[in-house]
Amino acid sequence: MDIDQHFRLQIEESTSLGDILPLLRDLGTGLVNHSQWIKVLHRTLICNDVPEENDLSDDAHHRCKFGKWYYGLSESDFKDDPTFIETGTLHIEVHNKARALLETKLSGKAVSSEAYDDFTDTANDFRVAVQNLQFFLISKVCAVDHLTGVWNRHAMSFMIDKEHERARRSGNCCVLAIMDFDDFKLINDKHGHVAGDRVLKTTMDFFVKRLRKYDIIFRYGGDEFLLLFPETNVEHASQLLERLRKELKKMPIMITDSKKVNISVSIGMTEMDGQASYNETIKLADHALIEAKADGRGCVRVWNMN
Structure with missing residues (x-):
C-alpha cells in the first residue's frame, strides 16, 4: 500500500x-x-x-x-x-x-x-x-488548519464524500452544517487580526471539546466552518448546535491579557441526501446559513430537502 x-x-x-x-x-x-x-x-x-x-x-x-x-x-x-x-x-x-x-x-x-x-x-x-x-x-x-487545529479544505472533500457514500449505502442520517461568525470583521478591524485568531482558536476548542469524537469540523475558509455529524438527524443536530450556540454566546473570550469579547455565530444545516452530491448538500446548508443571517443572525436554521 x-x-x-x-x-x-x-x-x-x-x-x-x-x-x-x-x-x-x-x-x-x-x-x-x-x-x-x-x-x-x-x-x-x-x-x-x-x-x-x-x-x-x-x-x-x-x-x-x-x-x-x-x-x-x-x-x-x-x-x-x-x-x-x-x-x-x-x-x-x-x-x-x-x-x-x-x-x-x-x-x-x-x-x-x-x-x-x-x-x-x-x-x-x-x-x-x-x-x-x-x-x-x-x-x-x-490536512490540518494550523491556527485552529481542525481539518482544512484539503481533507474536506475526501472526508465528506466518504461520509456521504456511507450514508447513502447504509440509509443512516448524516447532517452537514455551515457555521459563520457574526460581525467577525468588526473584531479584526477594532482589535486586530491577532485578536481575531484567538477568537477562532478558542471557539474551535470549545466545539471540539463538546462534540462527539467522530463528529468532524473543517475550516471552510476565513471565519466559516463546516461541521459533519454522522448518524445524526437534523432534529438532534439542530438542538445540539442551538444549545452550543447559546453557551458560546455567554462565554467571554480573552483576546488580550486584559480584554474579553463575546461572540455569536449563525448556523445553517441540512441532512445529506443520497441523491444529491456533497457539493449540492453544501449549497443547501449555505442557503440555510443565508436564511439564518436574514433572520437577524445568532441562530440556527435548517434547510428542508423536501
Whole structure:
C-alpha cells in the first residue's frame, strides 16, 4: 500500500496537530539515534571492540533509545497504524540480526557476506519505514488548519464524500452544517487580526471539546466552518448546535491579557441526501446559513430537502 492510499484510509482519525508534531520530532531524533547505533555496531564488528551488553540481549529492541520511545507511547498514539506496526517489526528484526552478527564475531567465526548484507538490507528497510511514517504524519499535518487545529479544505472533500457514500449505502442520517461568525470583521478591524485568531482558536476548542469524537469540523475558509455529524438527524443536530450556540454566546473570550469579547455565530444545516452530491448538500446548508443571517443572525436554521 502506498503512502497516499494509507493517508486516505487513516485521514478520518481525529488526531490533533498537537499530537502529531511531537511524534515527528521524536521520529527525527529516532533516526539520528539509529544512525549512531549503526556506526557503533560497525566499529565493533570491524575493530573488534567489546559489544555493548544491551546489543547481545534478547530484548535489545526494548533497550535502545528508539525502542524506549516506541514502546513507551501511550495506547492512543498510533499504535494500531499499519506503518507504525511495520516500523516496530523491522526494528526487532534489525536488532535480532545485529545480535546474530555479534555472536558470530564473539565465537571467533567470520561473518558471512550473506548475513551482513541481510542485516544492512533490514537496517535500510527500517530507516525507510521510519521515513514513511514521518511522511504519513506530515500528510496529516498538511490536512490540518494550523491556527485552529481542525481539518482544512484539503481533507474536506475526501472526508465528506466518504461520509456521504456511507450514508447513502447504509440509509443512516448524516447532517452537514455551515457555521459563520457574526460581525467577525468588526473584531479584526477594532482589535486586530491577532485578536481575531484567538477568537477562532478558542471557539474551535470549545466545539471540539463538546462534540462527539467522530463528529468532524473543517475550516471552510476565513471565519466559516463546516461541521459533519454522522448518524445524526437534523432534529438532534439542530438542538445540539442551538444549545452550543447559546453557551458560546455567554462565554467571554480573552483576546488580550486584559480584554474579553463575546461572540455569536449563525448556523445553517441540512441532512445529506443520497441523491444529491456533497457539493449540492453544501449549497443547501449555505442557503440555510443565508436564511439564518436574514433572520437577524445568532441562530440556527435548517434547510428542508423536501
